[in-house]
Amino acid sequence: MNKRPNILWYCTDQQRFDTIGALGNPHVRTPTIDRLVHEGTAFTHTYCQSPICTPSRSSFMTGLYPSRLHNTRNGNDTFPQFPPVITKLIAENGYTCGLIGKFHLQSSGHRTEPRLSNGDGFSYWKFSHAPRDDWESGHDYADWVRQQGGELDTLRSSEERVPTELHQTTWGTERSLEFLKQQSGSNEPWLLNVNIYDPHPPFIPPKFYADQFDPQQMPGPYFRDSDLKQQQKLASLDFQDDLKTPEQHNAFRKQADYYAMIKQIDDQFARILDYLDETGQRENTVIIFTSDHGETLGDHGLMYKGCRFYEGLVRIPLIFSWPGQFKSDLKAKGLVEMLDLTSTIVELAGLEQPDYMQGRSLIPVLTGEANPEHFREFVRSEYFDALDPFFTGGTGTFGTMYRIERYKLCMYHNKNLGELYDLQVDPWEFDDLWDSAEHQTIKHQLIEESFNSHVCLTTDMGSPRIAPM
Numbered sequence: 001m002n003k004r005p006n007i008l009w010y011c012t013d014q015q016r017f018d019t020i021g022a023l024g025n026p027h028v029r030t031p032t033i034d035r036l037v038h039e040g041t042a043f044t045h046t047y048c049q050s051p052i053c054t055p056s057r058s059s060f061m062t063g064l065y066p067s068r069l070h071n072t073r074n075g076n077d078t079f080p081q082f083p084p085v086i087t088k089l090i091a092e093n094g095y096t097c098g099l100i101g102k103f104h105l106q107s108s109g110h111r112t113e114p115r116l117s118n119g120d121g122f123s124y125w126k127f128s129h130a131p132r133d134d135w136e137s138g139h140d141y142a143d144w145v146r147q148q149g150g151e152l153d154t155l156r157s158s159e160e161r162v163p164t165e166l167h168q169t170t171w172g173t174e175r176s177l178e179f180l181k182q183q184s185g186s187n188e189p190w191l192l193n194v195n196i197y198d199p200h201p202p203f204i205p206p207k208f209y210a211d212q213f214d215p216q217q218m219p220g221p222y223f224r225d226s227d228l229k230q231q232q233k234l235a236s237l238d239f240q241d242d243l244k245t246p247e248q249h250n251a252f253r254k255q256a257d258y259y260a261m262i263k264q265i266d267d268q269f270a271r272i273l274d275y276l277d278e279t280g281q282r283e284n285t286v287i288i289f290t291s292d293h294g295e296t297l298g299d300h301g302l303m304y305k306g307c308r309f310y311e312g313l314v315r316i317p318l319i320f321s322w323p324g325q326f327k328s329d330l331k332a333k334g335l336v337e338m339l340d341l342t343s344t345i346v347e348l349a350g351l352e353q354p355d356y357m358q359g360r361s362l363i364p365v366l367t368g369e370a371n372p373e374h375f376r377e378f379v380r381s382e383y384f385d386a387l388d389p390f391f392t393g394g395t396g397t398f399g400t401m402y403r404i405e406r407y408k409l410c411m412y413h414n415k416n417l418g419e420l421y422d423l424q425v426d427p428w429e430f431d432d433l434w435d436s437a438e439h440q441t442i443k444h445q446l447i448e449e450s451f452n453s454h455v456c457l458t459t460d461m462g463s464p465r466i467a468p469m
Helices: 031-039 053-062 086-092 140-147 152-156 168-182 226-233 251-278 338-348 437-455
Strands: 006-012 041-047 096-101 122-127 190-195 285-291 318-321 330-337 379-384 398-403 407-412 417-422 456-458 464-466
Touching (some): 006 251, 041 338, 053 338, 086 338, 096 168, 168 190, 285 338, 330 379, 417 437
Parallel strands (some): 006 285, 041 330
Antiparallel strands (some): 041 318, 285 318, 398 407
């Protein structure tokens, strides 16, 4: 890489890994993302470091696991002074950085998003969190809607819902194009971090998009009657919604609306990519498409998110494209963490990875120098009292997931509960092997490995060292 590329980092909110047509879902409509898959590399087994927004975003913005960063909860009113977020490092290395949409490293409970006291690197800052009207100031999206005569709360509850022309996803595109036009003629590289709120609940797409998806044509959630008994076993764990059957959840309608939201994202994402093509910037721009975590969407009788580590909740899209530089039409099946995205962005920006970062750059896979079928020995995800009791009614849960290629171990440390799944024969996690007599050896092996991985930092696959404090 002779020249530092521009970086378009497009991050949706709460989008599952299995929501892209080119990666195997025939029910969604994602031609733009499909094009990106064919033009680039899709990491099909990418795991977030927490199933909750703030700890996940804090993690990939710093390169540390949430527990190491000590930023593990939605609703925190502070952010650590160290380490700096990667956009600050990148801006100091000569990039112009823009933020559009969510940041969510601190609570927006007071209806604002505090800028980091030690700097975040963004010279262009257009903030949007939940698309509601209860913001006193500093919510660029709500202000934009008001300027056009709209009132979000009224629109959200109407039959038509928020129309496409006033939608947050569209606003994100408009602000993205504004940023890109400002960079026209500049010799400095840029990084644009676009954070779309959809397909985060509530599942209320514009009627124009909702009408394109028939609930009766949806496949529905991964659910068996045995899930009711399994989730009753785990009932003491925090979660945002109650255990219900797909019918009680109205899960087919919600799935249709969820896919409709993703279709709108795909349409708006196309506008940004088309602009890069039209202005000749695509050749030197790395495109990244990803999300912060997934959504249960009725799987196993659960809706939304909380302390679980099922595939739909912790496995997310991660796609890179850079014409002529990165492999095209490659589906890399090796285990990957979002911390590896962090390390990759840092390397793309021409920086040496700081010693404290816990990820590993994906550049060798993207350029064909490393095996795409095997990247990490394991991946981890954490839930450390991540949701305020206001949202769950719970008293706090602490859980970790440790996944190797075949098995997934989940432990709920203050509840004396756990789950074990053989993903080779049970990819959708219906058969919990935690109490299976013939699986006790592998369970105890994974418990030991999981404990060691929590204590040790793996920096060079297979070469653990004690994590500095």
